[in-house]
Amino acid sequence: MPQTLSPSELSAHNTVASLWIAIDGDVYDFTEFAPTHPGGLSVLLQHAGKDGTAAYNAVHSSSLVKSILPVSKHLGRLSSPPPPGSPSPSPSPRETTPTKPPLSSLISVNDFRLAAHTFLPPKTLAFISSAATDCHTHRRNSTAYSEITLRPRVLVDVSAPVSLKTTILNQPVASPIFVSPTSLGKTVHPDGELEIARACKELGGVAQIVSTSASFSVADVVRAAAEHPSASDDPVPIFLQLYVDKHAPNTEALLHSLTHPDSSSTPNNAPLIKGVFLTVDAPVPGKREADERVSASASLPPSTTTPMATQLTPTTDARGSALGRLMASYISPSLTWRRTLPWLRARLPPDVPLVVKGVQTARDALRAADAGADGIVLSNHGGRSLDTAPASVLVLLELQRCCPEVFDRVQVFVEGGVGRGTDVFKALCLGARGWAWGGGCFMEGVRRVLEILNDELVTTMKMCGVTSLDELHPGLLNTRAVDHLVPESVSEEHPYAKWRRSKI
Template sequence: MRVSTLVASLATAVSAYDDFLNEPDTGFQSYLSSTNWTEKSRPLLKDIRGVPDFDFAARQSLTDQQYAFYRTAAAGEWSYRNNLKAWEKARVRPHQLASITGLNETMGVSILGHNFSAPFFISPATRAGYGDEERGELNFVDAAADEDILYVAALYATKSIEEIGAQRKKRGNTIFQQIYTNGNLSVTWDAMKRAEAQGVKAFVWTIDAPGTAVRHRAARYDTTNANAATSVLSWDLLDQLREHTKLPIILKGITTVEDALRAVEAGADGIWLSNHGGRQADYSPSPLEIAYEIRRNAPEVFKKTEVIADSGVRYGSDVIKLLALGVKAVGLGRPFLYSNVYGPEGPKKLIQILKNEILTDAAQIGINDLHNIPSRVRQPPAKSGQKSEFASYSQIEQDLGNASNGAMTTEKVGTATRETTVNDVALEAQAAATEKFGIATGTGAKDHRSVILEAAQETASDDVAHAARAMTVPGVITEAPIIDPTRRIMAEKTLIDEINDDLVDTTQTAVQSSTPGGPEATGDGPRRRNGNLFPVHSIPSVVDEIQRTIPGPQVDMVWGPRPIIRAIYEEFKAKNGLCTAHILPSRDDDEGDGDAY
């Protein structure tokens, strides 16, 4: 399994998350100021045009304490802001003259065998009574029934399991029930028994909330967490849960590929990618980043279990981006709580807005089937006169390393053996990089996707197959997600000096020219095919040589020993400002030198 322990993005263009705290300015307040609306009064429902508008409306309608409970997030609320901002790192790729005549018919989705009209649902969101004291979560039951979408009822709701169940029976819709594994498990077993009696169709086990989180915003009003009781959490509990129900169980709160794989191995009926809306562990990744990590490293997860997600979804395009990565359906929590200030009609209008946005955005992109989204999502290109913020040195170092290792194997032919080598620039460069302190940059005719595909055709290696899928899956973003600039990885100067001293003493032979027909390495020196190989006299000299010999504003790939890659990265960043590094451990990395300093 290929899992990055460190992803660092130091693009200065992504230097702040403070351009908005709740919703972007789309002219809502300016419009309201031209009407009879007054501050601290609820805007008319007809004036709500987008999902974020409900946030503004809730701030006008709720008390400060009530809004703080809905809006609060963990610690400095970085994850909350990142949930809203991470979508910017994926661009759509509209295709024109595409037939979209059948798009509407692909809007429906099946979740655990239950059919719904749209690929989004109401996530478990507690204390809906703040918005509508009389009806609370019953408005969610009715809106889900009217619009035929899934509602996942919160365990710690304003209304009881029985009250929600009675409304469900009256409306006849499908509901899943959230559960926490309480410190006293008999409480959990009782809640499950009560929910089953009300006809719920599945349980959602929230596994990312071991207890009270650090939530400063809510704490200022002495607002306790709904799930303040300590939860009992362990993988062994899944078997105990199964002993108390025959209903499907979804694990909610998956944030890493490791846990996704373990959930699949444990036989989970579904996994829910979520960081709890940024309310539990600050600096936890957004659902887009989690889905990307799983798609890149273990795409088989999306076939072996049902994958749903939530946290930070506000637009139809957000839903589309997650669908493109393989997520089956997407949940919203806070927005439905905000919409509840309008009573029964609020959640219903939110659903209608999001349905319309999904269809409209998909049509604008040229998607004609929401269940089969082609390559319509990518990361942004470089701005004019700048290096791309996605110009990555070792973005695919590990995937190509696995491809190289798998391709360069020994085959038995009769009684003889032969070495099978994929004849390609990237794999040649990877082989050359194994020479002591050889740094190779890919500048051949083939891009990395072609490299890995060709490698996959040459060998049956699982690593190569994984690499091929990771780089060619439709709709996948082709770069690692951004990490907050305040958590940048800086290679210490002492390390750079140490590497430089070592390199000066162990310089290898033959500088390879990038000019076609240039000199080739001879003897035991490194080989080159359609690429450049630089001996490392010093880190600055390598950077200078790369810039001198490779035309254009962007270095596509660099392979080499990871400590040197780090040092080159720091030097290149110091000279050029904009760059991104993706530093990964190898499979047999026992020294842990892929970890953050």
Template sequence: MTITRADIEKHNSRKSCWVAIHGAVYDVTDFLDSHPGGAKVILRCAGKDATDDFDSVHSPEILTEALPGSALKGQVDPTELKFSNEIQGSSSETETKKEHNGPPPLNTLINLHDFEQVAQDYLPANAWAYYSSGADDEISKRNNAKAYQKVSLRPRILRKILSVDTTTSILGHSVSLPVYISPVGIAKLAHPDGECALAAAAGKEGIAQVLANGASMPIERVMGARTSSDQPLFAQLYVNRDINKSVETVRRAVKAGAQSIWITVDSPVVGKREMDERLNLSVTAQDSDAQGQGVAKIMASSISPFIDWSILTWLRELTELPVVIKGIQCVEDAVLAYEHGVQGIVLSNHGGRSQDTAQSPLLTLLEIRKFAPYLIKSKMQIFVDGGIRRGTDVLKAIALGATAVGLGRPFLFSLSAGYGEKGVRRMLEILRHEIESNMVFLGATSLDELCPEMVNAGRLERDLVGSVKL
């Protein structure tokens, strides 16, 4: 059935909301309140062409998964809608912030900070705000990085290092670096290939990837983007307020072939990410009902704050896959996780995006070393994320007892400006070289040879809590 622009424009309210996506017209009225991103995101496009907004965060498969067949009302000539949008102004928030002659060549980017600067220049304003923002005054976000600066290296000399081995094992899967891709949501905001580009780069570079619960690509498609069937891909889980949706998420991940479940517990409510919220307010300034909800708050609105340690029993009834708890922020909870038999923990304050002034993950690692050192030698693997930007940061975490470290924002930044998979691989090339060269400086031929004696953590240890009750 052919539908005209005038027909679509009549359905521009909450009572009757139609949108066009790639020439197909959908009635999404009944879907508004169940949309994970909130109703307002769709209502901005009511009666209009929503293709640009849709493509910026979703893959085409989501339409058939989320909408019943009856929602499809017909087809419209896309050129007719394009002309209308040019007159009215696009509703998309994904305009780039300024014009450019093109991004710098990848070979001119020589550290991870360079990628962040390019991303700030080239990402759409809403993407930059969502990716880069931290909670409140962003103290935790800054302190995550500063913690590594408080730890000095103690190089050994005359070790005759002919080569270095950076391989390790994450949950039984061999990887070429002690680095993995942390779960990062809506990667399509950075590049159209989103999480699939991350998967392809991870496979070619031999590292692991944790797929975000809020990924912009379905897990089946990301699994298909891997370079080999044994390439490790783990699935993140936020427990949904509707527990049945989480059951479906876990079962889908298991069926798709994910090799472990990483349950994230450090954001029972979303942090107050003011940069994200301010941008949304500027976009909705003419809406008297605007609440200043940024992308992060909208995306996290379905997360359940009502779970406790018994959620692990629920999860084990669904799958026998290894379980990792992401979001451990003190030694007491690290011990509890060990006692509950999980296969791994991630020391993380959510990249400084949840509770501001929460201590840095590296400091939590020192807590474990001081008050529960047996955890470091146990079978439970310990991962660290947040603030890692240099190869020396990686080595400091490993020397102090971590199995591997996760990076989130840098992977998104390396996707931006059209770089895609090539940008990710260039970023990993830089990080790999920094890790290898600094292992030579330290006098270590393998990761196993990294030890606490190779670092001086005295300045950071001053921030340790005086005592704990275990």
């Protein structure tokens, strides 16, 4: 017989660290599920420690909660449950006042994710954490790494210090981990992408990719890194993540300003950027339901500036209030292999590399190499564009199986799902040249996250018997748990397609 819980016991669990909700008289523990809730964590927090029956039944079937949560998360029955929708006893102000935890208390990447939910405004949180539809790809980006196991080598002298220094697109960097592009950094911190650049400088020159939809221009970011006082004099390689504008002259003007600056911007009129990452996996905006659900005016100013792209005025329409959908309104959906890459290459100096970001199949990896790309990023936009697209590390395995020669033709980078140094280690063993982490907090926070990942990577390397990035190889991994998910060849085709073609 299930235990009985009192309303006061329920109301005590009203935070991200312990999140209980009563539905139809049953009490459930949503703590572990909450960060991946398709509707966003903020919705669950509104009902944390309370009876959420009315809100739940308005959008879900009565059986859904039992199917998504394991039996162990069904804690018992609520004694004398109040009528559906009635408020539960309110916690004290001390319990509900959002406060940032001390930085020293955050010792993992997931700690930062949970901490963000305690103080970021609802719309900002929905924008930066939302993923497409049911969030399957968003979750599988992470869980696929956990299915790949390590094969440590023991009795190896690993007393030598480990250097993580390497190169990314011929640029020396302090670590193979670099900062992935994030839009509208100012919604998280007033200095947004400038703070990320400063953190990268303090860590000895970590690469940073700046989004076309950033809150600050590339010139601002380059200047912030150059002017920031640091013990390290190593430069921060700045790359541009490019969304091609529907109005092509806008993109041409942007590229020209970054590759042919005046002498006041850089010495000898050198390009401000060290390469261009062309995003190709978002020709149209994905349906990010958590972003759609939270009102556009919930916590944003009337307009949000994106100097390299457009000026956004958050609005609500019949489809919802997604800031991501509004932001994507200027992006061209007409990019092609035949036209776009040659067009871009002709507008870049020969020494500015071009990378195709958003490759999700071995066939497209080869097409990028054939088209003259200098690199590719295996990415599904963090699961924010097309749900049930393959996890990024599975695409990396597909390249290993179907076209290993591509690693000699282009530099391969991976983005999405990594939360531990062990995950970075696995990607590097499988041939990735670098892994992108999404920056989204103030300078000390960005620096702390990168330090944590670097430290975990070094620990994993030594535990596996290696002290150099050059020693990493696929033999240090066991991938059999996911091998059955990887296509057998570049041209693999579903049997139905072959049968259907034979009938035509």
